[in-house]
């Protein structure tokens with residue numbers, strides 16, 4: 473790997489970044505959670521100042537279990553039940569990502585979780601799209617242009633995936649780029665939702681599936697081979713299908729002699745993107761630490777790795793911070809980050825010409841300046 477100069481967080485902010493895996497209900501500003509709770513009469517928040525609330529989310533999510541990590545979303549989802557709240561959260565999300573130097577983002581959320589106060593699924597999606605459009609406009613005014621698309625998530629323990637898939641297709645020309653399945657992985661295999669995936673394939677639509685996060689290879693195998701996913705949400709457990717030679721470690725950067733099993737070979741051969749989320753994986757216990765994250769092995773073995781935040785509030789993180797953590801753990805330089813960013817842009821649910829334009833007009837020129 474390129475051992476670049478020592479980076480600061482500010483350097484990482486300057487790099488153009490592409491974010492494919494970020495949850496809208498996992499990225500609220502703490503102050504906004506408090507404002508919205510006050511406005512809607514939600515009185516169950518565990519803290520009453522932005523700092524204390526930020527601290528609570530980060531600590532509670534740091535649980536070592538995906539199930540307990542997911543419990544923290546009760547508070548954010550509770551305050552995202554009106555059109556005004558959804559639009560505000562989406563607008564601030566676009567602004568925050570743009571300020572962090574993200575140039576293209578696909579932000580996901582589950583419409584079915586936002587109908588408790590009577591909104592229809594269509595109204596939920598319309599409110600979020602309006603917020604993203606406002607945020608994009610403000611970012612443009614501030615000279616930090618960003619393109620934001622959304623992915624509609626269906627919860628894997630529920631039974632509304634076909635309906636949400638149809639919603640995604642219906643909004644396909646209005647800013648919804650694809651579909652996703654999320655929630656507690658164990659006991660809820662992706663093949664439960666084959667009907668939705670078959671429908672999406674029939675519509676030539678794109679989807680990603682959370683797989684290989686809390687649960688291992690069988691989940692990845694189903695997502696890839698039975699469901700035909702375009703990308704893997706996390707996919708970090710892909711490492712379970714790779715045998716490294718004895719003694720191989722982070723210092724041995726090229727991992728010669730690594731043996732790939734059938735699933736790992738298939739995912740790499742087909743260039744199926746891995747939406748890796750380093751900090752989130754540490755919090756849910758999928759990996760022990762950033763230094764022990766398989767990111768580097770997978771990158772060295774030329775899987776199509778991408779860097780993502782998952783939930784900025786729960787992980788108290790940003791894309792720039794994830795870059796910095798990877799730099800500190802593995803010594804990545806700008807050439808590496810350009811590769812991961814181009815990987816992500818190639819994997820976006822946009823048309824080919826749009827992806828190419830972002831790579832040629834925004835990403836490569838941005839890194840050329842940094843490497844200059």
Ligand SMILES: O=c1[nH]cnc2c1ncn2[C@H]1C[C@H](O)[C@@H](CO)O1
Pocket residue numbers: 495496497498538542545549580581582585625654655656682685752782783
């Ligand atoms: O990392 C995750 N794995 C599985 N499900 C997740 C993850 N992060 C967020 N979610 C769930 C909780 C949210 O309410 C839902 C929609 O964004 O997706």
Ligand SMILES: [Zn+2]
Pocket residue numbers: 493495654682705782
């Ligand atoms: Zn996720």
